[in-house]
Amino acid sequence: MTLDVPRIQARVAELLAEYAIPSAAIGVLHDGELTELAVGVKNVETGEPATTDTVYQCGSMTKTWTALAFMQLVDEGKVDLDEPVRTYLPRFAVADPEASAKVTPRHLLYHTNGIEEAYGDPGEDEDVYARMVENIADAPQVFPLGHTHGYSAALGYAVLARILEVHDGAHWDDIMRHRLFEPMGLTSTNSWHAQVDEARAATGHLIRSLEEGPIVTPMRYLPRAFSPGGNITSTAREVLIPASRRTVRRCQPKPESCT
Numbered sequence: 001m002t003l004d005v006p007r008i009q010a011r012v013a014e015l016l017a018e019y020a021i022p023s024a025a026i027g028v029l030h031d032g033e034l035t036e037l038a039v040g041v042k043n044v045e046t047g048e049p050a051t052t053d054t055v056y057q058c059g060s061m062t063k064t065w066t067a068l069a070f071m072q073l074v075d076e077g078k079v080d081l082d083e084p085v086r087t088y089l090p091r092f093a094v095a096d097p098e099a100s101a102k103v104t105p106r107h108l109l110y111h112t113n114g115i116e117e118a119y120g121d122p123g124e125d126e127d128v129y130a131r132m133v134e135n136i137a138d139a140p141q142v143f144p145l146g147h148t149h150g151y152s153a154a155l156g157y158a159v160l161a162r163i164l165e166v167h168d169g170a171h172w173d174d175i176m177r178h179r180l181f182e183p184m185g186l187t188s189t190n191s192w193h194a195q196v197d198e199a200r201a202a203t204g205h206l207i208r209s210l211e212e213g214p215i216v217t218p219m220r221y222l223p224r225a226f227s228p229g230g231n232i233t234s235t236a237r238e239v240l241i242p243a244s245r246r247t248v249r250r251c252q253p254k255p256e257s258c259t
Helices: 007-018 059-075 097-102 104-111 127-136 155-168 172-181 223-229 234-238
Strands: 023-030 033-040 205-207 212-218 247-251
Touching: 007 023, 007 033, 023 097, 023 172, 023 234, 033 234, 059 104, 059 172, 104 155, 127 155, 155 172, 155 223, 172 223, 172 234
Parallel strands: 033 247
Antiparallel strands: 023 033, 205 212
C-alpha cells in the first residue's frame, strides 16, 4: 500500500483549520511499516510546530493499556475476570450490598458495574487508588449490576489499577513501566505528567467558539484519579507498534521530507 502523504497532510491541515484544532499526529501501520506525519502547532501561544516526536495525552485510550496489564494477570492465572472484586480487595464495598459482593473485574472492564463515580477527593499522591476504593463505601448504583453499559471515566479502571497494585506490590505508574513500557521498548510513553519531557509535549487547548479559535487550557493535566483511565502520554508511533517490530517512514515537518 502506497500512501499519498502530501494529500493526507493537506487534507488534515484543512480539517484542523475548519474545526480550530491546533495539531494532529497521524500514524498508519501496514504490513509492519509505519508511516507517520504531524500537522499544526503544539501550542498556539508559542507557534511551535508539532512533529512526529511530539507526545500527546492519550485520554481514554489509556484504558486499553490498563486493561492489557490486567489481562497479563489473567494470563498468569493470578486473577479471574469472573471472580468477585472482593476476592482480591477483601474490604471492597459500595452502597448496594449485592454489587459489593458480586461486582467482578469483567464488570469493570466492560463498564457494566453501574457504580456512581462518587469517590470524593482522593488526592494526588501515589496511594490515590487505595483511597478511591476506600471512598466509595457509600457510592450508589446508577443502574443494577450488569444491567447495561454506563461509561466509567475513572472509577472502574482505578479499581482495576488497585488490584494490580495489591498483586504486584507496586504503584500503578511503576507497574505500567515494568509490565508494558520497558518490555515493549517504549521510551516516549509515560503514565504521569511529571515523567513527561515538557519540551516534547503538546499543550492542551480549549475551543469555546470557532470564531475565537483554540486557547491554551488552564488545566494542564487530568487529576491522578483519572490516570488508569486517561493519563498516559505517548506518540502515534509508540501507540501503534513496539520498538522491536518497527520500520518507520517519518514525514516531518514537510511531506516531501519522508525518511
